Ligand SMILES: Nc1ncnc2c1ncn2[C@@H]1O[C@H](COP(=O)(O)OP(=O)(O)O)[C@@H](O)[C@H]1O
């Protein structure tokens with residue numbers, strides 16, 4: 001596969017069922033059309049290394065061909081072909097490269113990259129991977145899954161597992177990307193449900209369920225409505241891995257109490273999906289009620305945060321709508337479903353209060369829209385001098401969107 005390559009995938013908003021999705025309950029999520037991750041794969045200046053340049057998290061790292069070869073010498077080739085569970089042999093072998101990064105955001109990103117790179121491309125050198133995202137990172141909008149999806153698509157092509165040309169992605173291609181990005185998510189947070197990578201792969205909106213067998217069941221909600229909402233990022237950092245582990249602990253300590261809560265969240269998600277697929281003025285109040293109940297159940301799981309409760313409290317006291325945390329919680333983002341009849345001025349006042357008094361950031365983005373995609377290699381080649389500066393540290397989300405956003409940027413994306 002010739003370089004350069006450019007791939008992209010969206011983030012997501014979980015409307016119902018975060019955390020309970022990990023325990024095989026149904027959940028509903030939609031892609032966020034204007035918040036995406038972009039991966040540029042180009043020739044490295046030094047042909048003897050692979051290089052990661054992840055300016056969003058201040059991470060720039062090179063590994064030599066010898067270091068890669070030493071890892072692969074200790075791993076059986078079949079170790080990497082099982083793409084449902086992480087292979088302990090490969091994970092242990094990677095630890096020598098990862099250990100110096102332990103305890104940082106860099107560790108998770110590097111583990112995800114290296115695991116997928118060894119599995120799909122072996123020890124090839126001379127390649128540089130640069131990632132920029134218009135998503136907030138570690139804020140509940142699925143940046144980890146969108147990174148894993150960008151990598152799965154690019155590495156699938158680079159390693160010769162997916163076609164090299166500019167054809168539309170087939171059902172099989174998307175299945176491959178979904179499967180390998182799930183593995184990438186496993187590196188980042190241990191026990192993902194798979195909903196985030198599924199939405200980042202396929203886009204649109206889904207009712208999703210992980211089954212006890214490890215398979216997944218999903219239904220696209222094709223006529224997903226543009227529900228009026230404000231998305232707010234508290235900017236309070238948190239880690240999905242830590243929060244998911246905390247919920248698991250709580251369930252182990254209090255199974256009789258927590259299991260019914262998870263089941264209840266599953267019913268909220270199924271009923272919510274039904275309402276969303278036929279949303280009317282008449283059933284909108286029920287949707288709002290389910291948002292409120294889902295948030296309460298997440299509070300019981302211990303994954304809210306005073307900073308998230310503040311959004312709910314401001315929204316409730318202004319009677320603006322119904323607020324629920326989204327994603328793993330513990331900080332990060334909440335969504336507020338607007339009440340009928342709320343005026344644009346009232347919405348502005350709500351956003352202004354959160355931004356100016358609390359330094360939060362609010363987002364306006366449509367829901368649904370395309371999943372992963374790539375720009376035809378010859379187009380990336382021809383426009384490389386215009387594209388490459390967008391991947392530098394100082395380029396903003398607005399710069400990225402202006403040029404690269406599928407549908408409205410300067411390039412045609414293949415999906
Ligand atoms: N643009 C990016 N550049 C580098 N690493 C990223 C990027 N986006 C996500 N990551 C990786 O994903 C991790 C965040 O994942 P997670 O805790 O699941 O939060 P979320 O998925 O809600 O954003 C980061 O610590 C980092 O390792």
Ligand SMILES: C[C@@](O)(CCOP(=O)(O)O)CC(=O)O
Pocket residue numbers: 017018019020021022139140141142143144191192193194195196240244326327328329
């Ligand atoms: C908590 C969870 O339901 C969603 C995590 O999403 P995020 O990483 O916070 O964007 C975990 C999962 O479903 O894999």
Ligand SMILES: [Mg+2]
Pocket residue numbers: 142143144145196240
């Ligand atoms: Mg994540």
